[in-house]
Amino acid sequence: MKIVVVGYALTSKKIKSFLQPKLEGIARNKGILFVAIDQTKPLSDQGPFDIVLHKLSGKEWQHVLEDYRQTHPDVTVLDPPDAIQHVYNRQSMLEDVADLNLSDAYGKVGVPRQLVIKKDPSSIPDAVNSAGLRLPLVAKPLVAKSHELSLAYDQYSLKKLEPPLVLQEFINHGGVLFKVYIVGEAIKVVRRFSLPDVSKPELLKNAGVFRFPRVSCAAATADEADLDPSVAELPPRPLLEKLARELRRRLGLRLFNLDIIREHGSADKYYVIDINYFPGYGKMPEYEHIFTDFLLSLARSK
Numbered sequence: 001m002k003i004v005v006v007g008y009a010l011t012s013k014k015i016k017s018f019l020q021p022k023l024e025g026i027a028r029n030k031g032i033l034f035v036a037i038d039q040t041k042p043l044s045d046q047g048p049f050d051i052v053l054h055k056l057s058g059k060e061w062q063h064v065l066e067d068y069r070q071t072h073p074d075v076t077v078l079d080p081p082d083a084i085q086h087v088y089n090r091q092s093m094l095e096d097v098a099d100l101n102l103s104d105a106y107g108k109v110g111v112p113r114q115l116v117i118k119k120d121p122s123s124i125p126d127a128v129n130s131a132g133l134r135l136p137l138v139a140k141p142l143v144a145k146s147h148e149l150s151l152a153y154d155q156y157s158l159k160k161l162e163p164p165l166v167l168q169e170f171i172n173h174g175g176v177l178f179k180v181y182i183v184g185e186a187i188k189v190v191r192r193f194s195l196p197d198v199s200k201p202e203l204l205k206n207a208g209v210f211r212f213p214r215v216s217c218a219a220a221t222a223d224e225a226d227l228d229p230s231v232a233e234l235p236p237r238p239l240l241e242k243l244a245r246e247l248r249r250r251l252g253l254r255l256f257n258l259d260i261i262r263e264h265g266s267a268d269k270y271y272v273i274d275i276n277y278f279p280g281y282g283k284m285p286e287y288e289h290i291f292t293d294f295l296l297s298l299a300r301s302k
């Protein structure tokens, strides 16, 4: 059996959450070896690798990888740096979902209406008005690696926020979201608690912006919770398969997840609100088997 060598360049946090002993054990049994990349040495002096797995930031690292891809076309780099940059910006992140305009017998998938504010917070109320965005609005940093989130009940309070940011219409969805993890062709969905619905009276009664810490983190799993079945029901598998297949192709990514919500009161109206590159796979059920099978399939297809 030929060994598949996977070089990895990950933060120590990511190594801890992803490269767990169970994953390494299962990988070893399947003939996969994970080898840490030494960033202080030239990449081409290391390996040889069959696959390079990475999630590091910085222009310098991006250039190193781009050069390496050019000079080592037989190595699979997961994923291409430019494709990753595209989802690190909340303006471009959801463009492909919007263009896809997916609608079939299983449902409709769109994105919330949104507006980008590059600078000048004092211009926000007018900008929101001319764009016809409906309150409440979610404000998110333009750079997707920042996770502060605010909910604004009135357009004037938005002046207090610091651009660059994206203002997105808040969609009531019953307080539960679906995290769709994608690894190549494999898909797994989990439920997470999310922000609760905002009612009309509540909207009229309140003003101001409310800042939230990390909302739908792993601790907020809703998989075992006693939920209203119409809220808890997972999105139809065929719809997710189609969405994942299309986005894999359009984004040029193989490792990502989607946050999807279903409009409360509707049976089939879905919104993608977030896309994350190389997310916390440690929280994806059975990721050890799914990920190692994916690595093997890549090596075999070469």
Ligand SMILES: Nc1ncnc2c1ncn2[C@@H]1O[C@H](COP(=O)(O)OP(=O)(O)OP(=O)(O)O)[C@@H](O)[C@H]1O
Pocket (backbone or CB within 6 Å): 112, 138, 140, 144, 146, 147, 148, 149, 168, 169, 170, 171, 172, 173, 177, 193, 194, 195, 214, 215, 216, 259, 261, 273, 274, 276
């Ligand atoms: N348009 C929206 N309508 C309703 N709720 C939303 C909307 N956008 C975001 N949320 C809520 O806010 C949370 C955080 O937003 P988002 O997922 O965009 O941020 P993030 O920091 O990129 O999250 P992640 O940790 O998944 O990377 C969502 O998980 C969801 O609970």
Ligand SMILES: O=P(O)(O)O[C@H]1[C@H](O)[C@@H](O)[C@H](OP(=O)(O)O)[C@@H](OP(=O)(O)O)[C@H]1O
Pocket (backbone or CB within 6 Å): 013, 014, 017, 018, 055, 179, 216, 217, 218, 257, 276, 278, 279, 280, 281, 282, 283
């Ligand atoms: O899997 P979900 O719930 O979507 O959340 C992930 C975030 O989206 C990722 O951005 C985190 O990874 P980074 O810390 O490498 O950005 C990732 O961190 P982790 O891999 O250390 O768990 C998760 O927090």
Ligand SMILES: [Mg+2]
Pocket (backbone or CB within 6 Å): 216, 259, 274
């Ligand atoms: Mg999210």
Ligand SMILES: [Mg+2]
Pocket (backbone or CB within 6 Å): 144, 274, 275, 276
């Ligand atoms: Mg995100």
